[in-house]
Amino acid sequence: MRDGRFAPVRTPFDLPPEEGEAVEIAEGVLWMRLPLPSPLEHVNVFALDEGQGWTLVDTGLSTGRSRGIWAALLAGPLGGRPVERVILTHHHPDHVGLAGW
Incomplete structure (x- = not known):
């Protein structure tokens, strides 16, 4: 934060993954x-x-x-x-929603 304003978030990737795609980050x-x-x-x-x-880390909201x-x-x-295990970072519906699925 500079002068009371937030700086934009920067990542090493130009674009996030599109729906149904994955980006190898390491x-x-x-x-x-x-x-x-x-x-x-x-x-x-x-x-x-x-x-x-x-191993999956978080699962997303439970929607069709x-x-x-x-x-x-x-x-x-x-x-x-196959998915061998699921790790949940915290107990919010958008992170645990599909764990049982």
Whole structure:
């Protein structure tokens, strides 16, 4: 913050991942986004390559749209490999919503 104003958030990536796509942010770490019906508009979720499968970090809000995006991610960028575990960063619906799914 300078002079009482917030500076824009900067990341090392020009663009965030598109819906149903993943960006590798480090070796074996994929960044994905899921939509939210709020001004925030999205939640960031991650997949960690465990060799035979994946560890997911957060799951997104439990909606049909999010389930459809996950299905596309699992078949596409995640290569059809199984989810072996899920890590939840905190207990908000946009992070835990699809954990049981």
